[in-house]
Amino acid sequence: MLMEGRYWNEEIETMPRAELEEYQLRALREELEFAYENSPYYRRSFDAAGVKPGDLRELGDISRFPFIDKKTQRDAQGVGSFLGELCAVPEEDVVFISTSSGSTGVPTMSPFTQRDFDEWQDVESRIFYQAGMRRADRYLHALNFSLYVGGPDVIGAQRLGALCIWGGTIPSDRLIYILQTYRPTCMWTSPSYAWHLGETCMKNGIDPAKDLAVRRIFVAGEMGGSIDGTRKAIEELWGAELYDFYGLSDIFGACAGMCGEKDGLHIAEDHILVETVDVETGEPLAPGETGELVYTTLRKRARPMIRFRTGDIGRIDKGACRCGRTHGRIHVMGRKDDMFIVSAVNVFPSDIEAVVRGQKGITGEYLIRVTEKSYTCQYEVTVERSESNSSETDEEVADRIQRALKARIGVKPARVVVEREGALERSLHKARRIIDERKLTYSI
Numbered sequence: 001m002l003m004e005g006r007y008w009n010e011e012i013e014t015m016p017r018a019e020l021e022e023y024q025l026r027a028l029r030e031e032l033e034f035a036y037e038n039s040p041y042y043r044r045s046f047d048a049a050g051v052k053p054g055d056l057r058e059l060g061d062i063s064r065f066p067f068i069d070k071k072t073q074r075d076a077q078g079v080g081s082f083l084g085e086l087c088a089v090p091e092e093d094v095v096f097i098s099t100s101s102g103s104t105g106v107p108t109m110s111p112f113t114q115r116d117f118d119e120w121q122d123v124e125s126r127i128f129y130q131a132g133m134r135r136a137d138r139y140l141h142a143l144n145f146s147l148y149v150g151g152p153d154v155i156g157a158q159r160l161g162a163l164c165i166w167g168g169t170i171p172s173d174r175l176i177y178i179l180q181t182y183r184p185t186c187m188w189t190s191p192s193y194a195w196h197l198g199e200t201c202m203k204n205g206i207d208p209a210k211d212l213a214v215r216r217i218f219v220a221g222e223m224g225g226s227i228d229g230t231r232k233a234i235e236e237l238w239g240a241e242l243y244d245f246y247g248l249s250d251i252f253g254a255c256a257g258m259c260g261e262k263d264g265l266h267i268a269e270d271h272i273l274v275e276t277v278d279v280e281t282g283e284p285l286a287p288g289e290t291g292e293l294v295y296t297t298l299r300k301r302a303r304p305m306i307r308f309r310t311g312d313i314g315r316i317d318k319g320a321c322r323c324g325r326t327h328g329r330i331h332v333m334g335r336k337d338d339m340f341i342v343s344a345v346n347v348f349p350s351d352i353e354a355v356v357r358g359q360k361g362i363t364g365e366y367l368i369r370v371t372e373k374s375y376t377c378q379y380e381v382t383v384e385r386s387e388s389n390s391s392e393t394d395e396e397v398a399d400r401i402q403r404a405l406k407a408r409i410g411v412k413p414a415r416v417v418v419e420r421e422g423a424l425e426r427s428l429h430k431a432r433r434i435i436d437e438r439k440l441t442y443s444i
């Protein structure tokens with residue numbers, strides 16, 4: 001069947017909110033029952049908290065159920081069986097596992113039944129479609145296939161009907177060969193790699209905007225796609241539209257993505273119940289307030305995730321979007337672990353990136369160093385001046401960036417270091433741009 005309308009699944013994507021919330025309530029009741037009946041972990045934790053699935057009368061009652069987090073996953077992993085105590089199906093029903101990158105400790109494993117897998121890929125098709133991919137597109141999937149949850153997302157593009165090129169994470173020269181020879185119209189990579197790849201093309205005499213066919217770039221795994229300055233710089237370099245996607249190895253490769261309005265990322269609310277909670281107390285916040293995002297899966301069978309604290313700080317906007325979709329839009333500001341506090345102001349690396357990418361005369365690369373002096377937290381930022389910038393001294397550049405940071409964040413950096421172009425290390429896939437040199441542990 002040809003599907004070239006506005007939506008991948010109009011009924012689900014544009015369901016009136018009241019109906020969507022009724023749907024969520026029914027699905028949530030079933031998910032809680034299923035978890036309680038089949039997962040040794042949830043049976044024990046619900047019992048310990050004195051709650052039963054039947055206690056859920058309305059969506060807000062979810063706050064009576066206990067949280068889980070990465071540590072819960074690690075502790076439950078391998079207990080009782082290979083798949084661990086959070087798993088709610090026998091191993092023979094599991095058809096796929098992915099693992100987290102392990103960037104915050106021991107990698108955690110995420111199991112899927114065939115139904116989980118198929119529904120996940122349907123969400124991928126929806127997110128690709130929402131970002132403008134159509135059957136006539138050629139799609140280059142430049143993500144890691146080895147155990148990484150983003151790998152299989154290419155199947156979602158294939159289900160949509162696009163011609164799919166399973167590129168993986170291969171060296172830049174081979175990707176550039178694919179870009180030149182097969183002329184894909186869409187591509188998915190990380191924001192830092194999209195930038196690096198575009199710059200590499202330029203150095204090789206290929207202008208991505210003129211000489212290549214890529215007109216849509218999907219990015220995930222870093223904040224860049226939602227930072228206006230970064231997004232616009234990549235869009236300009238490639239002559240393409242950039243759409244930010246958001247996923248978690250614990251749930252789906254991508255469970256949220258931008259529509260053409262690019263004002264937050266529509267999250268698949270038919271699969272995920274989103275809460276925001278106070279980072280310190282865990283108390284639920286009203287929709288729209290900024291806090292830690294907490295997700296509950298509504299249909300996952302292999303490993304239901306009930307009240308998973310993601311460590312991501314953000315908010316959800318449930319207001320109407322101009323695209324006509326009714327599913328809420330998440331705005332993620334950054335990782336809880338990356339946030340630091342200077343003079344009582346919460347600072348996210350994404351705020352610093354927004355400033356650095358919006359300034360002329362520097363390359364947009366940066367490094368943040370968080371330090372402490374006399375028991376006070378402070379930060380410094382290293383930037384690179386562009387080779388083409390001959391009108392300013394280093395001091396003038398530093399002064400200008402320092403003032404821009406103060407204006408956006410409210411506290412100025414202890415200093416801005418100006419390096420020559422190319423001095424900062426370019427990361428190929430997931431850029432690490434913050435070094436925390438504090439000896440004290442600050443509670444956040």
Ligand SMILES: [Zn+2]
Pocket residue numbers: 259260261266321322323324325
């Ligand atoms: Zn929208």
